[in-house]
Amino acid sequence: MPRMTDVVTDDLQAFKAAFFRALAHPVRIRVLEELVRGDRTVQELQQALTLDQPVVSQQLAILRANNIVTGRKEGVSVRYTVRDPLIGELLEVARRIFNNHLVGTQDLLRQLQREHRRR
Numbered sequence: 001m002p003r004m005t006d007v008v009t010d011d012l013q014a015f016k017a018a019f020f021r022a023l024a025h026p027v028r029i030r031v032l033e034e035l036v037r038g039d040r041t042v043q044e045l046q047q048a049l050t051l052d053q054p055v056v057s058q059q060l061a062i063l064r065a066n067n068i069v070t071g072r073k074e075g076v077s078v079r080y081t082v083r084d085p086l087i088g089e090l091l092e093v094a095r096r097i098f099n100n101h102l103v104g105t106q107d108l109l110r111q112l113q114r115e116h117r118r119r
Helices: 004-023 026-037 042-049 053-065 086-118
Strands: 069-074 077-082
Touching (some): 026 053, 026 069, 026 077, 026 086, 042 053, 053 069
Antiparallel strands (some): 069 077
16 A cells, blocks of 8 residues: 555656646747746737747647646736746756756867867
8 A cells, every 4th residue: 555655756746747748848938938027918929939829829728727827818818927936947947957968068079079189
């Protein structure tokens, strides 16, 4: 019989996996990067990201379904906002991890170039 802590851990891991799956699309990341700066309508996101309305709406629907963004009606438009400001921090940490990866890759490339010159 599973222990309660195992069940909670499994639930938490399932939540994390679903959360990261919801983020796992370049357009959704771009949308979130815009929304971290402030709430936007679909039209404003469309213009900022130079994407078609159906693409923006589809990605927002996925983010909404996963409780990552919320929308509020404003006249005939809906303004979307990031549900949790920590999303901005998460995106910043991801950017730093990517930068560290690039630095490591650049170091490796320099080493390979030095080895190639020695031959």
